[in-house]
Amino acid sequence: MxxxxxxxxxxxxxxxxxxxxxxxxxxxxxxxxxxxxxxxxxxxxxxxxxxxxxxxxxxxxxxxxxxxxxxxxxxxxxxxxxxxxxxxxxxxxxxxxxxxxxxxxxxxxxxxxxxxxxxxxxxxxxxxxxxxxxxxxxxxxxxxxxxxxxxxxxxxxxxxxxxxxxxxxxxxxxxxxxxxxxxxxxxxxxxxxxxxxxxxxxxxxxxxxxxxxxxxxxxLPLPDDMDEEIAIVERRVAEMGNSLELPVPANAKAEIEKVVTMFRELRSGQTLDGNMALKTPSGNLSTAEAIAVMVGSLSQANWFSDGQLQAEDVSHNLLGAIVKDPVQDKAVLEEYLETVLKKRPDFAPYYHALNEVL
Ligand SMILES: Nc1ncnc2c1ncn2[C@@H]1O[C@H](COP(=O)(O)OP(=O)(O)O)[C@@H](O)[C@H]1O
Ligand SMILES: [Mg+2]
Known part of the structure; x- marks a missing residue:
């Protein structure tokens, strides 16, 4: 190589x-x-x-x-x-x-x-x-x-x-x-x-x-379709994982879906089903940022965990992407955790891991 x-x-x-x-x-x-x-x-x-x-x-x-x-x-x-x-x-x-x-x-x-x-x-x-x-x-x-x-x-x-x-x-x-x-x-x-x-x-x-x-x-627009955005992140994470010699664990796709969901909801200021309005953080939660979060998490999982991608590995990287302003963005994320993620069983690991690092 x-x-x-x-x-x-x-x-x-x-x-x-x-x-x-x-x-x-x-x-x-x-x-x-x-x-x-x-x-x-x-x-x-x-x-x-x-x-x-x-x-x-x-x-x-x-x-x-x-x-x-x-x-x-x-x-x-x-x-x-x-x-x-x-x-x-x-x-x-x-x-x-x-x-x-x-x-x-x-x-x-x-x-x-x-x-x-x-x-x-x-x-x-x-x-x-x-x-x-x-x-x-x-x-x-x-x-x-x-x-x-x-x-x-x-x-x-x-x-x-x-x-x-x-x-x-x-x-x-x-x-x-x-x-x-x-x-x-x-x-x-x-x-x-x-x-x-x-x-x-x-x-x-x-x-x-x-x-x-x-x-x-x-x-060049942000992808308006969720599946498209997931596909972009998945492909780029696989390519970057490959070039950094980081193995991509089997559960990566499921975690990418969660991260993209959170990014899209926070970015658009509403839940995916459109039922609840949310505050948006100051940072730019672009597709590229989601890719960076996932690659950072892969590295963390590879070097410090057993190689499976855990919500804990992702959370630290997520926090860095979402909370750019320590006061305002922190409040935005807290509200999102309590009003949205807390009620979603499949997001429970993120709810807990994010609360821990916040
Ligand atoms: N629609 C897309 N198709 C393919 N890759 C994308 C798309 N949107 C974002 N990316 C990925 O996002 C990453 C960062 O993009 P970049 O060109 O640095 O953004 P910009 O210059 O617009 O700030 C690249 O790795 C790129 O592959
Ligand atoms: Mg550029």
């Missing part, structure tokens, strides 16, 4: 990507796969040679078709949604499928400046040689333009609006001037940008309308 903690998806799913390459239909220039094959790679199905393709994204196929179709145009793609709706995950897989590499990525923060978007300078080279191509340090965006590949911008709205607007020339004119060298980099065909942004965070910098116009927005 490789020593890398997390291999890029194009390595993990190399066999699937190779199988899909055999699909010889027309494709946009510099794409590794046809747009249909890219959608099959994300949604799962079968390659032309019969190879099974696992589903990476579970949800509406149309959304992924729109995302892929957008990347074949001159508009960039913006994946929008609350945290944990697989925006980064989808963007990583899209880049792997379309460009063969998911590693051209810029994490945008409040501290990101223009040099991290356009290009920087190697100062030793700059002093030795003056402004020259050798002294220029290309960013992932710069390289993607030269190579005709996709560049990912994570959390686009976290960087300042002025820095965001650096992208306007790149996205509308498909070029990047380098005035220091009296030069211009023209984007090669196949270049495009996939940005992600979440619409829940405070302190984000709204996109200027000029920049917004350059993006086609695809909103």
């Amino acid at each position: 490789s020593k890398v903690l997390r291999t890029p998806v194009e390595i993990t799913y190399q066999a699937e990507l190779d199988a899909l390459k055999a699909d010889q239909g027309p494709k946009p220039e510099n794409w590794q796969l046809t747009p249909k094959a890219v959608v099959t790679y994300l949604m799962g199905g079968q390659a032309a040679d019969g190879t099974e393709i696992s589903a990476k994204y579970i949800g509406n196929r149309r959304l992924i078709e729109t995302a892929v179709a957008t990347l074949a145009t001159d508009r960039a793609l913006l994946l929008l949604g609350v945290p944990g709706t697989a925006k980064s995950w989808v963007s990583e897989h899209l880049a792997a499928a379309i460009s063969g590499s998911s590693s051209a990525v810029i994490q945008c923060t409040a501290g990101t400046d223009e040099n991290q978007i356009r290009y920087g300078w190697n100062y030793a080279q700059l002093l030795a040689k003056g402004p020259s191509r050798e002294a220029l340090v290309p960013t992932p965006l710069f390289r993607a333009m030269e190579q005709g590949t996709l560049c990912r911008l994570e959390e686009l709205t976290r960087m300042g609006s002025d820095v965001q607007d650096t992208l306007i020339t790149v996205l509308s004119e498909k070029m990047l001037p380098v005035p220091e060298l009296d030069d211009v980099v023209y984007a090669t065909r196949g270049f495009n940008v996939i940005a992600t942004a979440n619409n829940r965070d405070k302190g984000v910098n709204e996109l200027s309308s000029a920049l917004k116009r350059r993006f086609n927005v695809v909103v």
Whole structure:
């Protein structure tokens, strides 16, 4: 097994990507796969040679078709949604499928400046040689333009609006001037940008309308169907358990169902049957958070219990996910325990274990 903690998806799913390459239909220039094959790679199905393709994204196929179709145009793609709706995950897989590499990525923060978007300078080279191509340090965006590949911008709205607007020339004119060298980099065909942004965070910098116009927005929703959400958690927990070499006990599915039930009820502010209104905690109880709770619990069960997944193992992790604000969220959880879980016999272990840690 490789020593890398997390291999890029194009390595993990190399066999699937190779199988899909055999699909010889027309494709946009510099794409590794046809747009249909890219959608099959994300949604799962079968390659032309019969190879099974696992589903990476579970949800509406149309959304992924729109995302892929957008990347074949001159508009960039913006994946929008609350945290944990697989925006980064989808963007990583899209880049792997379309460009063969998911590693051209810029994490945008409040501290990101223009040099991290356009290009920087190697100062030793700059002093030795003056402004020259050798002294220029290309960013992932710069390289993607030269190579005709996709560049990912994570959390686009976290960087300042002025820095965001650096992208306007790149996205509308498909070029990047380098005035220091009296030069211009023209984007090669196949270049495009996939940005992600979440619409829940405070302190984000709204996109200027000029920049917004350059993006086609695809909103990734939280799964509205309970079975779908359970399926997502189950699949990802199995995959992550596998890569962390954590055995997944037989009762994992039953516990996942319970955790997803609690998450959905607290998130929506009502019981699943809709009969009782509940207060909602401040944290974001997304599918991704449910996955994290289950993986944490698996680790705890594996190293400290007999390997069976007990409510005790899950409860500590659940508490961390639900109670982000020690006062308010604690009260919300207490009320949920007393008014809902206490009356459900199958949740008794959780009622007791959560009460103990609360
Ligand atoms: N609809 C979905 N289909 C497949 N995986 C999902 C889905 N929703 C969430 N996930 C899982 O949630 C995890 C976190 O997603 P991530 O891309 O980091 O979220 P975001 O960037 O939207 O905050 C990933 O492991 C992903 O597999
Ligand atoms: Mg993300």
